[in-house]
Amino acid sequence: MDDLTANISQSLESVCRQNKTCGERFKDFLSKQIWTVRDRNLVLDVAAQLFFDSNCTIDICHAFRPVLLEVLHRTKTYARTHLQYQHLSIALSKVLNICPDAIRFSLGYFQLKSPFFTSDDTSNDSGEPVRKKAKKVSQ
Numbered sequence: 001m002d003d004l005t006a007n008i009s010q011s012l013e014s015v016c017r018q019n020k021t022c023g024e025r026f027k028d029f030l031s032k033q034i035w036t037v038r039d040r041n042l043v044l045d046v047a048a049q050l051f052f053d054s055n056c057t058i059d060i061c062h063a064f065r066p067v068l069l070e071v072l073h074r075t076k077t078y079a080r081t082h083l084q085y086q087h088l089s090i091a092l093s094k095v096l097n098i099c100p101d102a103i104r105f106s107l108g109y110f111q112l113k114s115p116f117f118t119s120d121d122t123s124n125d126s127g128e129p130v131r132k133k134a135k136k137v138s139q
Contacts, residue, residue, distance in 0.1 A: 008035070008043050008067065015047075015063035022056050022063075025049075048074035052087045054094075061095040061102070072105045085113070 012030060016023035025046050032039060047064050048071050050056040064071050072092075079088040092109070095102045 008040055008064075011047075011063040011066070012043065015059050018063070019056055019059040021053060022050055022059060044070055044074055047071045048078060051075045051091055052078070052084065054087075054090065057091040057094050058098070061098050065099060068099055069101050069105060072102065076109060 012026050047060050051060050079085045092106045
């Protein structure tokens with residue numbers, strides 16, 4: 001567990017130096033000397049939330065690389081709305097070339113989810129727009 005604490009402490013220092021937004025969210029944790037399980041979980045939760053932010057995604061990936069899979073799994077739980085799913089998809093596309101673990105995670109995640117750019121309406125498989133009937137004009 002001390003190894004995890006060391007990784008998170010180093011990750012925090014690194015990401016706070018590189019990214020102002022992350023620095024603001026993590027500032028309360030920088031001075032921690034004694035880390036509880038709750039503290040570690042809070043840091044990983046904040047990292048997961050910041051992963052959605054396009055200005056923070058790559059910095060979170062680099063800084064939390066030793067525990068990135070844990071951050072990604074937590075991020076997945078925060079993607080509840082369609083917009084959050086889109087943000088997560090875009091964020092994952094940014095980190096695929098940085099971390100091989102992100103590739104495996106993404107493959108598993110997208111096998112379970114339908115693409116966000118397709119509609120759930122499967123009644124029109126031709127790709128043609130649905131034509132509406134013209135309204136009758138009453139005289």
